[in-house]
Amino acid sequence: QLQLQESGPGLVKPSETLSLTCTVSGGSISSSSYYWGWIRLPPGKGLEWIGNIYYSGSTYYSPSLKSRVTISVDTSKNQFSLKLNSVTAADTAVYYCARAPDGDSYYSWFDPWGQGTLVSVSS
Amino acid sequence: QSALTQPASVSGSPGQSITISCTGTSSDVGDYTYVSWYQQHPGEAPKLLIYDVTNRPSGVSNRFSGSKSGNTASLTISGLQAEDEADYYCGSYRSDSTVVFGGGTKLTVL
Numbered sequence: 002q003l004q005l006q007e008s009g010p011g012l013v014k015p016s017e018t019l020s021l022t023c024t025v026s027g028g029s030i031s032s033s034s035y036y037w038g039w040i041r042l043p044p045g046k047g048l049e050w051i052g053n054i055y056y057s058g059s060t061y062y063s064p065s066l067k068s069r070v071t072i073s074v075d076t077s078k079n080q081f082s083l084k085l086n087s088v089t090a091a092d093t094a095v096y097y098c099a100r101a102p103d104g105d106s107y108y109s110w111f112d113p114w115g116q117g118t119l120v121s122v123s124s
Numbered sequence: 125q126s127a128l129t130q131p132a133s134v135s136g137s138p139g140q141s142i143t144i145s146c147t148g149t150s151s152d153v154g155d156y157t158y159v160s161w162y163q164q165h166p167g168e169a170p171k172l173l174i175y176d177v178t179n180r181p182s183g184v185s186n187r188f189s190g191s192k193s194g195n196t197a198s199l200t201i202s203g204l205q206a207e208d209e210a211d212y213y214c215g216s217y218r219s220d221s222t223v224v225f226g227g228g229t230k231l232t233v234l
Contacts, residue, residue, distance in 0.1 A: 005191065038223075040170075040225075045229040046227070046228075047127060047130075047213060047225055047226060047227035048162075048213050048215070048225040048226075048228065049127075049225065050223040050224065050225060052214070055149065060222075061221050061222060062222075063222060064171075064222065066219070078232070097169060097170070106158055106175065106176055106215045106217075106224070107158055108217075109156075109158075109159075109160060109175075109215065109216065109217035109223055110158070110160035110172060110175040110176070111159035111162075111170075111172065111215075111217065112162075112171075112172035112175075112181060113169075113172075114169040114170055114171075115169065116168075116169050117169055
């Protein structure tokens with residue numbers, strides 16, 4: 002059964018870079034059938050899509066975050082990563098990684114999800 | 125990038141049916157059959173309930189169903205149960221090759 006697990010610092014200072022890694026187990030990140038995505042849930046707000054990556058490195062980003070986001074993939078470690086720079090308190094959220102389908106559904110739905118990791122931005 | 129519009133809250137009694145709406149635009153919900161729905165209990169990760177407007181993943185109860193009309197998608201939960209109390213989110217593919225979610229709906233089972 003495919004499982005995803007987020008890891009990274011739980012506290013980041015304002016103006017610094019948030020870095021998270023998602024480790025995939027029970028399946029290969031190099032599968033041509035899937036994309037891999039990052040989604041966040043700010044406190045008291047709704048889900049926000051951050052971006053998706055294909056094993057080849059092709060990426061799609063949220064327009065509102067595109068200038069600050071980089072998503073990368075390491076197929077040798079079966080991991081993909083998120084970097085968000087110049088963070089502010091507004092970036093405080095639970096960050097999830099998840100798998101999305103390739104093909105007809107345009108990576109539009111996510112299953113399964115990691116358990117999520119809370120990242121707080123504070124000095 | 126505006127989120128899809130959902131009601132902040134809905135409620136229903138056990139055994140009843142409820143419907144949660146998700147309103148987008150002709151650039152997302154209205155133009156594509158790529159609408160999904162998620163259930164999230166407190167402290168847990170979201171769980172996929174519906175994809176591609178009407179499809180249920182294996183293991184999801186047939187009490188959950190999806191539909192779409194114009195720019196509005198809907199999730200219907202029939203035979204409401206106490207365990208259905210949770211937050212529900214819709215999502216959609218958008219014409220600029222991005223994905224957008226709704227603001228979420230809190231379902232209370234009375």
